[in-house]
Amino acid sequence: MRTVLAGAVSVLLTLALATSGHAGSRSEEILARFENANQWRDHVMVVAHRAGGLQDGKRRFAENSIAALRDAISLGAEMVEIDIRRSADGELIVMHDSWLDRTTDCTGEVVTRAMDELRTCRLVVEGTGTVTAETVPTLREYLSVAKGRILVNLDNKLDTADLIDMVALARAMEMEEQVVVKANLWNAERVAAVKAVMARVGQGFQFMPIMADDAVRDPAFVEASGKAFAANAVEMIAWRGDTETMTVSGGPLFSARVKAAAIRGNWHIWVDTHAIVNKPGGYLAGGRGDELAVAAGFPNEVFGFWAERGATMIQTDEPRAAINWLAANGYRVPYAELEKPVASVAGQAGASQPPTN
Structure with a gap:
């Protein structure tokens, strides 16, 4: 009898974990690696x-679309990066540009359209011009699909203070640990200003500093900033600038000291x-970007190069190519897969995509 009961409890527990956004879910496995970098230096996470x-x-796909999100989940990516703006009536929405023209079949400024108007704007696959059935998503809708499955990095296109509402929404959905917010840091005054905003957000969320090597070159500042925010990751930008050659070292933010x-x-x-958009290949990565990895066919000179210089997270337009190459070359450690990716998740039509940070 005890065996039967134990089996029943086990089945119920498994079902609960598979449907929950919490313990035992895919996102919890990812969080364990995100929050314990030193235990996972042999694994490169893909954003x-x-x-x-x-x-x-x-x-x-259309960029920032839920169809693209579902595909990223099915691929096994650890995180998606999305861009956040507001509608005219204050709704947090997922949209990169301040204008609708490039990524939807509507025109005009995003901020002039109320949410009910944006519901009529369908996302467009930039490379083909295909108009999809998907309309401009709200952040709430996006997070509801991501819950328990993948981490979400919010690229704030609004004021730093708007991060307060974004985290509040994630907290209301019991997803604050799954959502990573970020801000650029370049000096002590900026650190203090961002810390003041983050203090208003409260506790229990993920914050990530962004550093660019045109403004930050001192490892001590990088270390102090990471410590100031108890960061689990620091986003590093190795500007290519006007140089025609690829970086050999990775630049000051990929030094042995950092x-x-x-x-x-x-x-x-x-x-x-x-x-x-409109910048040379590898503009954010010292010339070693997705174009070289995929279009030119030299993934080792990109994914391998950065992994060997200490990168354990790579944000890419080519998550499928990155995951496949990293896994084939020993840079990915398989997950326990307590929650299998949902097969139907990738099969949904819809899309849109563009390019600009």
């Missing part, structure tokens, strides 16, 4: 830029390999 909508020459600081602080080094 799908704009949810990965810009894959394959911008032909697969790597040592990351180990002392137990945080991930994050690199951006995704493209920026």
Whole structure:
């Protein structure tokens, strides 16, 4: 009798974990690696830029679409990065540009449209011009699909103070640990200003500093900033600038001293390999970006290069290519897969994609 009861309890527990956004879910497995960088230096996490909508020459999905999110989940990406704006009536929405023209079949400024108007704007797959059935999503809708399955990085296109409402929404959905917010830091005054806003947000959420090597070159500042926010990751930008050659070292933010600081602080080094519109390839990655990895066919010179310089998180427009190459070359440690990716999740039509940070 005890055996039967134990079996029944086990089945119920398994079902509960598979449907919950909490213990035992895919997101909890990812969080365990995100929050314990030093235990996972042999694993490179993949972040799908704009949810990965810009894959394959911008032909697969609309950028920032829920269809792209579902595909990123099915691929096994650890995180999606999405862009946040507001509608005219204050709704937090997922949209990169301040204008609707590039990514939807509507025109005009986003901020002039109320949510009911945005519901009529359908997302467009940039590379093909295909108009999808998906309309501009709200942040709430996006998070409801991501809950328990994948982490979500919010690229705030509003004021720093708007992070308060974003975290409040995540907290109301019991997702604050799944959502990562961020801000650029470049000096002590900026650190103090951002800390003041974060103090208003409260406790129990993820904050990530962003550093760019045109403004930050001192490892001591990087380390102090990571410590100030108890960060689990620091996003590093290695500007290519006007140089025509690829970086050989990775630049000052990928030095041995910064790597040592990351180990002392137990945080991930994050690199951006995704493209920026109207900028040369690898603009954020010293010339070693997705174009070189995928279009030119040299993934080792991009994904391998950054992994060997300490990066344990790569934000890319090509999550499928990155995951496949990293796994094939020993940079991915399989998950326990307590929650299997939902097969139907990737099969839904819909899409849109563009390119700009």
